[in-house]
Amino acid sequence: MTNILEITDLVLSYGAAAAVRGVTMHVAEGEVVTLIGANGAGKSTTLKGVVGLVKPVSGSIRFAGDVTTTRRTDWLARHGLNLVPEGRRVFAALTVAENLDVAASASNLHGAALKAKIREIYEIFPRLEERRDSLSWTLSGGEQQMLAMGRALIAQPRLLLLDEPSLGLSPKLATEVVQLISRYSRDHGLSVLLVEQNARLALSASDRGYVMETGRIVAEGPAAELQDNKEVRRAYLGS
Amino acid sequence: MIIQPLVSGLAIGGIYALLAVSFLLTYRVSGVLNFAQGEFVMVGAFVASTVAGIAGIPLIAAALLGVGAAAFAGVAMERVTYRPLRNKPHASMIISTVAVGIVLTQAAQLIWGPNPRTLPSLVPNVSIDFLGSRISTVSLFLIVISAVLIVALHLVLTKTRLGRQLEATSVDSDTAQLMGIRTGRLVIIAFAISTGLAGVAGILVAPMFSVTVGLGVLIALKAFAACVIGGFGNLPGAAIAAVGLGVVENLAGTFIGTDSKDLIAFGLMIAFLIVRPQGIFGAKVGEKL
Numbered sequence: 455m456t457n458i459l460e461i462t463d464l465v466l467s468y469g470a471a472a473a474v475r476g477v478t479m480h481v482a483e484g485e486v487v488t489l490i491g492a493n494g495a496g497k498s499t500t501l502k503g504v505v506g507l508v509k510p511v512s513g514s515i516r517f518a519g520d521v522t523t524t525r526r527t528d529w530l531a532r533h534g535l536n537l538v539p540e541g542r543r544v545f546a547a548l549t550v551a552e553n554l555d556v557a558a559s560a561s562n563l564h565g566a567a568l569k570a571k572i573r574e575i576y577e578i579f580p581r582l583e584e585r586r587d588s589l590s591w592t593l594s595g596g597e598q599q600m601l602a603m604g605r606a607l608i609a610q611p612r613l614l615l616l617d618e619p620s621l622g623l624s625p626k627l628a629t630e631v632v633q634l635i636s637r638y639s640r641d642h643g644l645s646v647l648l649v650e651q652n653a654r655l656a657l658s659a660s661d662r663g664y665v666m667e668t669g670r671i672v673a674e675g676p677a678a679e680l681q682d683n684k685e686v687r688r689a690y691l692g693s
Numbered sequence: 694m695i696i697q698p699l700v701s702g703l704a705i706g707g708i709y710a711l712l713a714v715s716f717l718l719t720y721r722v723s724g725v726l727n728f729a730q731g732e733f734v735m736v737g738a739f740v741a742s743t744v745a746g747i748a749g750i751p752l753i754a755a756a757l758l759g760v761g762a763a764a765f766a767g768v769a770m771e772r773v774t775y776r777p778l779r780n781k782p783h784a785s786m787i788i789s790t791v792a793v794g795i796v797l798t799q800a801a802q803l804i805w806g807p808n809p810r811t812l813p814s815l816v817p818n819v820s821i822d823f824l825g826s827r828i829s830t831v832s833l834f835l836i837v838i839s840a841v842l843i844v845a846l847h848l849v850l851t852k853t854r855l856g857r858q859l860e861a862t863s864v865d866s867d868t869a870q871l872m873g874i875r876t877g878r879l880v881i882i883a884f885a886i887s888t889g890l891a892g893v894a895g896i897l898v899a900p901m902f903s904v905t906v907g908l909g910v911l912i913a914l915k916a917f918a919a920c921v922i923g924g925f926g927n928l929p930g931a932a933i934a935a936v937g938l939g940v941v942e943n944l945a946g947t948f949i950g951t952d953s954k955d956l957i958a959f960g961l962m963i964a965f966l967i968v969r970p971q972g973i974f975g976a977k978v979g980e981k982l
Contacts, residue, residue, distance in 0.1 A: 507867055531873035543868040545861050556857040560873025609873060 457516075458483050458613045458645045459504065464513035466496075466503045473499040475669035476513070481613065486639050486646040488656040488677065490690055491666035497649040498540055500666070501615050504647075505530055505537045518612065531560040534612030538619060542602040546591035550582055553590050553601055560609035575604040578638070595622045599631055607638075613645045620652050628652065632659045653690035657681050665690070696826035698947040699940060704832035706939020707839030708894050710932040712909075712916030714843055715890040717928050721863040722883035725775060725786050729794035730891055730916070734909025736797060737763035737892025738899040739805050742812040752815055756896045763892025764885040766797070771884040776877075801906045814900035835897050842893065843932050846886070850928065859883060911955070915942075918962035924972025934973060 459481040466474040474496040481487045489497050502508040504515055506527040515522045517535050531537075545553050554572055563571050576583035579600040585593060590601055599619055606614055616635065620628035632648070636659035639646045650656035657663050657677040665673040665686055673686055680686050712730060719727050741759025745752055774789045816834045820827040850856035861869040862876045869876050895909060902908065916935060923934030938961070942954040949957075965972060 505871065507870070526877075527867075527870035528873050528875050531871055537871050539868060539871060543865055543871075545857075545864060545868070547864065548857060548860060552857050555854055556861050556869075556874070557872045559854070559858060605872060 456483050456519075457481065458518055459647065460514075460516040461500075461504070462514045462516075464500070464503060464515060465511040466499050466508050467511050468499075468508070472511070473669055474503060477666070477669075477671055479664050479671060479674070481645050481647050484639070484643045484645055485662065486636050486648065486660045488648045488650055488653075488660040488663045489666055490650055490653040490656055490663060492690075493651065495666040496669040497666055498617050501537055501617050501647070501649055504615060505535060528560075531609060532562075534610065535615075536560065536606045536609045536611040536613075537615040538602045538606045538617060540617040540621065542595075542598040544590040544593070544598050544601050544605075547589060549587050549589055550593070550601055551586040553605055554582075554608055557605035557608050563608075563610070571608055571610075575608055578607070578634070579604055596624070596627045596631075599623060599627075603631075603635075611644065613647065614639075615647045615649075617649045618651060619648070620650060620655060628655060632656065635659065653686070654681075694826070695944075696824055697828060698943050700823075700826075700828045700832050700836075702940035702943030703936060704835040704939070705898075705943060706936035707836050708898050708912060709916045709919050709939050710843055710935035711839050711890050711894040711897075712913055713919045713923070713931040713935040714846060714928050715887040715894075716913075716916055716920055717925070717931055718846075718859075718883050718890075719887045720925070721928075722859050723771075723775060723779070723880045724783075725779075725790060727770075727887070728787065728790040728913075729770065729797060730888070731909030731911075731913025732794045732797035732801075733763045733767060733888040733891035734895035734898070734912055735801060735904075735906055736766050737895035738812055738904045738908055739801055739810070740892075741896050742810045742899065742904045743805070745812060752813060756815060759896050760889050760892040763895065764889035767884040767888025767891075768881055770888070771881050775880070775884070798906050805906075809903035809905045812896065812899035812904055815896075818900075831900060838893070838897060842890065846890070847929060855882075915939075915958055918958055920972075921962050922965045922972055924974040926972075927974055930972065930974030 457480045461477055461479050464474055464477045465472060477500055489500065491497050499508060503510055506522060506525060510523055517530065522530060545556065548556065554575065558568055561571070581597055582600055582604055585597060590598065593601060619631050619635070623631060632655050635646060635648065638644060648656055648660060657680055660677045662675065663677050663680045664671050665680065673680065673683060716727065716730055719725060737759040740762040741755045744750055744758050745755035770793050774793055778786050778789055814831045816830050819830045821830060850859060858869070858874045859879055861872065861874055862879045866876050891909065894912065898912065899908065915938060919935035919938045920931045922938065923931035938958055942958045945957045946954045
């Protein structure tokens, strides 16, 4: 199995403070991988580094075999590397349909093909179609999360990065969202790297996992193994 | 009696409105308040007046070249001063725009010398009878062109993907990039449209005055006042405030005295800053371009 994403000894910092201190990890084609860890462990920063929003101090990132560090974020987005940012970040003053249209900048879809893709997104998230003409700041948290994921899917990602998709959602909705991601990945062969604080939920929907602590990977393995790992259970699963 | 000052007020208000929307466009998309905006008015007028002076070139071609020159100068400004400074403290950026304005003024003085030049109007100046008052075709032309351009810009911003991309870049540049939007290119487009519109204002206003290096200074300040009065968020609000400002100061000029014009305009701006700093059309959540 080839790797869609390979990160080697990645170091990222904001000014003087190193947030990520030598992370090595990979995501194989079609795999759902989760990165768990406490608040401030460097998970979000790692994702930002992958998409080029934070430039690496050292280390390398390869996406589909190519080094990404010289590429701009918008170039990567147009070539199948798409991040759903933490907090959703929907464009508040645009409607649902306009948010999807602007996100289609990352795809090369036009005319009928674009319409078909939007139809597909509305089939996955019927609620978005009902609210298509609403300004997106009027949406509930769950609806905004659907919109954020819809925006990423319209770009036709090869690797989808999700930063805390369950944040601010009810437990029931959080479970639905995470299961939907893993089902979509299975059905479409989409590779996913999922960052979550809700470790139990994330591991239940993933093939493999990494555990991050203060900028470093401290454990890794198949999701089922991590769920049984005593240290991981104690620190992140609350049992 | 009131028709004539009202029409002239709408005409000058249209010019303020063109400048106000051009201010806001770069302000929203790039985050910079461009204090050189007025100098692009002058660049457009000077280039048009020079080209128009060459025998055999039609006035409309000269006007278009003037607008093109202003847009080109705006793109050059983006490349030379905005881009290197965009991640530096905001004060550096603002001061750099003031510096660009001074450089443009001095360069114009060197190229075109101290003597005022003229630029004929694109339409013949005829007085026509309207509801018993004499009004000038030049004023009507100004009103029509400003209105058409502002409405067109508003439609582009709200109804096209380019407009949505500009909106996305203006509210959240990082997320816009995540959507594959070429934010760098959009900032250039915003600068070009913005300074191009300033050039249009120069070509429209030049026939009413003469072409001097200071042509755009007062207009830009009035447009800035209109942005404050309208509320620094939305473009239609600023345009409406600008037209209103033009009408109010012109009526004051007619009925109180010419000297009261600037006093009224900037007095209103200060009053708004103190009493209603968010402007008439307020800055609410979910503001659009």
